[in-house]
Amino acid sequence: xxxxxxxGRGQGAARLVLPKGSLDRLMPMHLALSASGQITALGPxxxxxxxxxxxxDAAILGLDFFDLFEVCRPSGVTTAAALHARQGERLHxxxxxxxxxxxxxxxxxxxxxxxxxxSFGIGVVDAVRTHALTDADFAATDLTVELLYLVEVKxxxxxxxxxxxxxxxxxxxEAEAQAMTDTLTGLRNRRALDLRLAQAIADALxxxxxHLDLDRFKAVNDTLGHGAGDQVLRVVAQVLAAETRTGDLVxxxxxDEFVILLPGMTDAARLGAVAGRIIAALSRPIPYEGHLCQxxxxxxxxxxxxxxAPTAEAMLQDADLALYAAKxxxxxxxxxxxxxxxxxxGTVPAARAF
Amino acid sequence: MKQGLSVLGLINRALEDFLKRRHGAxxxxxxxxRARLPFDSFEPLLSYDPGxxxxxxxxxxxxxxxxxxxxLEDLGTALVSxxxxxxxxxxxxxxxxxxxxxLHSLEExxxxxxxxxxxxxxxxxxxxxxxxxxxxxxxVPPFAGAGFILIGLxxxxxxxxxxxxxxxxxxxRQGRDVISVLLLDEAHSQGRRFDLAVGAP
Numbered sequence: 001x002x003x004x005x006x007x008g009r010g011q012g013a014a015r016l017v018l019p020k021g022s023l024d025r026l027m028p029m030h031l032a033l034s035a036s037g038q039i040t041a042l043g044p045x046x047x048x049x050x051x052x053x054x055x056x057d058a059a060i061l062g063l064d065f066f067d068l069f070e071v072c073r074p075s076g077v078t079t080a081a082a083l084h085a086r087q088g089e090r091l092h093x094x095x096x097x098x099x100x101x102x103x104x105x106x107x108x109x110x111x112x113x114x115x116x117x118x119s120f121g122i123g124v125v126d127a128v129r130t131h132a133l134t135d136a137d138f139a140a141t142d143l144t145v146e147l148l149y150l151v152e153v154k155x156x157x158x159x160x161x162x163x164x165x166x167x168x169x170x171x172x173x174e175a176e177a178q179a180m181t182d183t184l185t186g187l188r189n190r191r192a193l194d195l196r197l198a199q200a201i202a203d204a205l206x207x208x209x210x211h212l213d214l215d216r217f218k219a220v221n222d223t224l225g226h227g228a229g230d231q232v233l234r235v236v237a238q239v240l241a242a243e244t245r246t247g248d249l250v251x252x253x254x255x256d257e258f259v260i261l262l263p264g265m266t267d268a269a270r271l272g273a274v275a276g277r278i279i280a281a282l283s284r285p286i287p288y289e290g291h292l293c294q295x296x297x298x299x300x301x302x303x304x305x306x307x308x309a310p311t312a313e314a315m316l317q318d319a320d321l322a323l324y325a326a327k328x329x330x331x332x333x334x335x336x337x338x339x340x341x342x343x344x345x346g347t348v349p350a351a352r353a354f
Numbered sequence: 355m356k357q358g359l360s361v362l363g364l365i366n367r368a369l370e371d372f373l374k375r376r377h378g379a380x381x382x383x384x385x386x387x388r389a390r391l392p393f394d395s396f397e398p399l400l401s402y403d404p405g406x407x408x409x410x411x412x413x414x415x416x417x418x419x420x421x422x423x424x425x426l427e428d429l430g431t432a433l434v435s436x437x438x439x440x441x442x443x444x445x446x447x448x449x450x451x452x453x454x455x456x457l458h459s460l461e462e463x464x465x466x467x468x469x470x471x472x473x474x475x476x477x478x479x480x481x482x483x484x485x486x487x488x489x490x491x492x493x494v495p496p497f498a499g500a501g502f503i504l505i506g507l508x509x510x511x512x513x514x515x516x517x518x519x520x521x522x523x524x525x526x527r528q529g530r531d532v533i534s535v536l537l538l539d540e541a542h543s544q545g546r547r548f549d550l551a552v553g554a555p
Contacts, residue, residue, distance in 0.1 A: 129551035135451045146469075148550050149448040153470035156441045160398055167397070 015110075027117045028139055029102075036110035037065045037080030038307060045137040049100050049127075070096050083114060093118075100127060117253045120144070125151055157189060182252040185237035193251035193259055197312045200263060200304070207263045208271050208303045211319035212240075212278070214256040217294035227290045232295060239281045243274060259319070266303045268336065275299045276333035283332060298326040302337040318342070361476050361496055366396035369407075372429045373414060375436075381417060388413035407497050423502045423523075430506020435512065444515070446511055447548045451522035452540055457481055467507055487537035492530045501531030505517055508535065514544025 020041060021031055028045035041063055042050070050060055050068065060068070071077035073092040083106060091104040102118040109115050120127040124144055127133070136146045152197040180192035188196075200207050214236065221229040233256070240250045240258060265271060278297060287291035300323025304310045318337040326335035335341075374382045386394045389409040396402065415422050420497075434443045449459030464476040477500075480491040491508075497499050505521050512519040518539040524532040 125551055129549075132549065134550060145448060145550065149445065149466065150469055152441070152444060156445070157470055164397060164399055203496070270414070342546075 005136060013111065026139060029118040031065075031116040031118065032109070033065050033083075033106075033114040033116065035080070037083065039063050039065055039068065045133065045264060048133075048137065049131050050095070054092045066096075068096060069093050077178075077304070084108070087114065092121075100131070102220070138332040144288060173341060185233050186254050187237050187240070187258070188249055188251040190253045192247065192311065193253060193261065196249045196261055197315070200261060201310055201312060205263060206266045206303070206305050207261060208265045208301060209315050209319045210260040210262070210271075210275060210334075211256040211323045212260065212323070213298055213327070214282070214321055215293055215298060215327075217256040224291055224293065228291070228293055230289045232286050233294050235286045236295075236297075238280060239278065242277045243281065259316070266305050268303075271301060271303075271336075275301065279332055279334065289314060296332045298323055298331050299334040300324070300326055300337065301334060306337070355444065360401050360404075361474065362402050362404060362498035363396060363400050364398050364412070365500075366402055366407055366410065367398040368433060369410060369414075369429055370396050372432050376432070377418065384417050385410060385413045386429045388416060404497060408525070411499070423498045426499050427506035427509075430503040430508075432506075433453045433503075434510035435508055443511075443514060444548070444552075446507075447514065453512055453515040453519070454537060456511060456515065457491075457535065457537075458483075460491060475520060475546040482499075489535040490524065491533040491535060492527065493528060493533075495531045501533060502555075505530070505533055506535070514548075516541060518542035 018026070023041075024043050028043040030041075030043040031039065031046060032041040034040050042060065047060065053217055059260040065080070065083070066078060071086075071091055071093045073082070074086060074089065077086055077091070087106050087108055087303055087317045090107075091105050091106065094101040101121065101123055103121040103222055104116050104118045104188070106114045124147060128144070128148060178191075180188055180195075182189045197209075214232075217229065217232065220232055220325045233252070236258070237250075237252070240260065244250055244260060244262070247263055251259050251261075253259050260276070262271070265274075279299065282295060283298040285294050286291075300321065302315050302318040303323060304315065306318075307314065318341075323335040326333050326339055329335060370382060373385060383394070387491075389406070389412070391410070411422055411425070414420075415427055419496065420423065434446065446456065450456040451463070458481060461477045461481055464478055467474050467476045477496055478492050480492040482492065484490065493501065493504065493505065501523060505523060508519070508521055512521075517537060519537065520534075520536040522534045524534045526532055
């Protein structure tokens with residue numbers, strides 16, 4: 001057996017004899033076993049843990065190793081002989097009845113017994129907590145305390161990152177709520193329109209409102225897919241931007257619905273010309289991946305000067321009414337809101353089927 | 355701005371939290387306005403222009419009518435002694451089992467911090483052990499007065515360990531703050547309990 005302990009170093013390798021107290025400090029979780037497997041010594045930290053597992057101090061020495069511990073891996077290590085056969089291998093063991101798990105390494109001593117050193121392995125944080133271990137329970141060279149330190153730093157940093165993430169998420173949704181741009185087309189969005197419309201009404205300056213709806217857009221989406229639909233919307237946005245003035249506001253307010261606010265423009269002929277150019281431009285096929293998308297546009301119009309006290313709600317509703325009248329009249333055309341339309345309101349719902 | 359995380363984000367945020375807790379959110383808003391900050395809260399893990407720290411400190415001094423040194427020392431103490439946020443105190447306590455041990459661990463602090471946040475550069479700290487319980491801690495301050503944060507922090511840690519110490523800012527040497535430490539009694543009082551693992555029985 002002594003020969004085996006000196007394995008790899010050859011016969012006559014330097015022999016080291018240590019008093020128990022030194023071994024306690026070098027390996028506070030060691031265990032010495034007799035040739036027949038009785039516990040003859042154990043380090044102070046291990047003693048503390050075993051004690052906590054309700055085994056009386058004096059009773060530990062002389063106990064059979066397997067009365068107190070069980071080897072989980074490798075399997076089948078249930079006798080002193082089997083333990084001897086596994087010397088030099090990493091063992092996974094635990095206190096019988098639970099309470100602690102260890103990694104272990106066993107090597108022969110001069111007397112045919114075994115000296116075993118244990119550590120907590122990956123469960124070290126729980127073990128330190130459960131057994132209320134302190135710095136003094138570990139060898140001065142042991143990095144367990146550094147490991148605990150890292151676990152704690154990691155928790156602190158992760159907590160901080162989580163708080164940062166929450167703040168960023170909050171900021172992002174706030175920014176999104178405050179955004180005024182439609183991300184797909186780059187046009188203004190509903191929120192921007194509402195603000196500008198309220199401003200125009202408050203300023204009491206004349207303006208026109210056009211409500212534009214694409215014809216046959218659904219067919220493009222259904223036959224060529226959303227990619228084609230998105231491309232069509234981007235081209236429509238370019239056309240609307242090109243056919244309006246810098247000071248006009250063009251907003252996408254729904255899937256294929258747009259509203260244009262034209263400040264200072266109330267002349268029916270000029271408005272008709274603008275709408276006509278837009279409708280003509282949008283009646284030209286839009287190429288998409290070798291296909292031609294044929295859409296069109298209908299426009300409903302209303303002018304602020306028609307109202308004694310214009311409100312955003314009334315104007316948007318009237319432009320909408322005019323739009324559906326234009327659709328009902330055969331699409332691809334512009335219709336201005338009029339008293340006749342207002343009085344003929346009862347017939348409009350039937351036209352909403354478009 | 356240099357690469358990596360500067361310690362200023364942490365300090366700025368700590369200062370903000372300290373001022374809010376000690377003097378209220380309204381004071382912090384006045385500091386924000388006086389310092390002309392382009393935002394109203396610091397992120398601890400982001401990098402900032404060093405000028406902002408100075409601006410916040412100057413504004414806080416003016417609003418509170420207090421000297422920069424005394425605000426910073428209080429900040430250092432609060433970082434460790436605040437009961438509801440135990441994190442920094444615990445991390446520092448890992449440095450050693452006694453206050454003397456802890457003093458010696460200060461030189462390791464930047465390396466320890468880098469274990470957690472590889473990009474974080476804490477100012478290097480040097481400890482001179484002059485014997486007889488006399489020490490000097492030397493560090494290049496990231497901004498004027500930063501050494502007083504360390505004094506406040508050391509004072510609170512001494513208390514935590516139950517040690518009796520005298521701390522003083524000595525004359526600076528070659529741009530380094532020099533803090534003199536006189537350790538009078540390592541076991542002056544019982545100190546505060548420290549368990550290696552959180553939630554130990």
